[in-house]
Amino acid sequence: MNKVAFISQSGNVMKSSLACAMAVECSSNGLDVAIADLDKEHRTVAQWLTTRIENEIEPTFPVHSVDSATDALNCFNNESLAIIDAPSRATSATALIAQNVDLVVLPTPPSKKDIDLSLSTLYQLVNDGVPMNRLVLVFTRVGSAAELNQAIEYVRMADFGDSSLQVLSSAIWERVGYRGAINDSYSITETSFQTLNDSAKGVVHQLLSKLLR
Ligand SMILES: Nc1ncnc2c1ncn2[C@@H]1O[C@H](COP(=O)(O)OP(=O)(O)O)[C@@H](O)[C@H]1O
Ligand SMILES: [Mg+2]
Numbered sequence: 533m534n535k536v537a538f539i540s541q542s543g544n545v546m547k548s549s550l551a552c553a554m555a556v557e558c559s560s561n562g563l564d565v566a567i568a569d570l571d572k573e574h575r576t577v578a579q580w581l582t583t584r585i586e587n588e589i590e591p592t593f594p595v596h597s598v599d600s601a602t603d604a605l606n607c608f609n610n611e612s613l614a615i616i617d618a619p620s621r622a623t624s625a626t627a628l629i630a631q632n633v634d635l636v637v638l639p640t641p642p643s644k645k646d647i648d649l650s651l652s653t654l655y656q657l658v659n660d661g662v663p664m665n666r667l668v669l670v671f672t673r674v675g676s677a678a679e680l681n682q683a684i685e686y687v688r689m690a691d692f693g694d695s696s697l698q699v700l701s702s703a704i705w706e707r708v709g710y711r712g713a714i715n716d717s718y719s720i721t722e723t724s725f726q727t728l729n730d731s732a733k734g735v736v737h738q739l740l741s742k743l744l745r
Pocket of ligand 2: 571574617
């Protein structure tokens with residue numbers, strides 16, 4: 533079983549949206565997949581699944597609402613892909629999850645504040661013994677190509693000693709079409725716009741190739 537976790541300190545950075553999109557893409561391609569929803573406050577993924585079932589949107593897959601990092605790590609039933617949607621700002625839980633998954637994804641909007649938060653989380657995780665090659669930063673809610681380039685340049689200046697930080701070359705744009713899809717319990721790969729879907733699929737596929745390498 534491969535395990536991937538989406539983590540961040542702040543909310544609204546697309547942890548849940550990316551977790552759902554990865555599950556939809558994998559399930560559509562015949563993979564056995566489940567999500568652990570660890571966000572006690574919002575249960576974004578569990579509610580999203582309930583609405584999908586009500587509206588007969590396919591594919592669906594198991595979503596486990598769990599209350600602790602240990603439960604999140606233990607709730608799966610040998611699916612080929614286990615996805616953990618972590619809550620915002622839960623540092624000890626985050627560390628435990630990161631130490632026990634194959635890939636840790638940090639979705640990060642391109643503001644300096646969000647990048648700095650992700651960098652401090654990354655330093656903490658490396659300190660906690662999580663290998664650098666299991667960590668990947670993906671820029672989300674990006675306004676323009678210029679903003680993406682600037683953000684990549686900024687993050688490249690961070691010093692991780694001998695190892696270098698993995699940053700996805702593809703990013704997710706800030707788009708009304710994504711918001712609308714999420715509102716209607718579709719994934720960001722199932723919007724009404726082919727270009728948005730292809731762009732989101734590009735990010736999901738890059739993440740999967742890192743996970744399955
Ligand atoms: N790329 C995007 N473009 C526009 N709105 C977005 C985008 N990504 C997320 N949103 C909005 O932000 C909300 C929070 O996203 P979500 O994935 O739940 O974040 P998190 O799980 O990190 O808190 C979504 O419900 C949606 O309204
Ligand atoms: Mg969430």
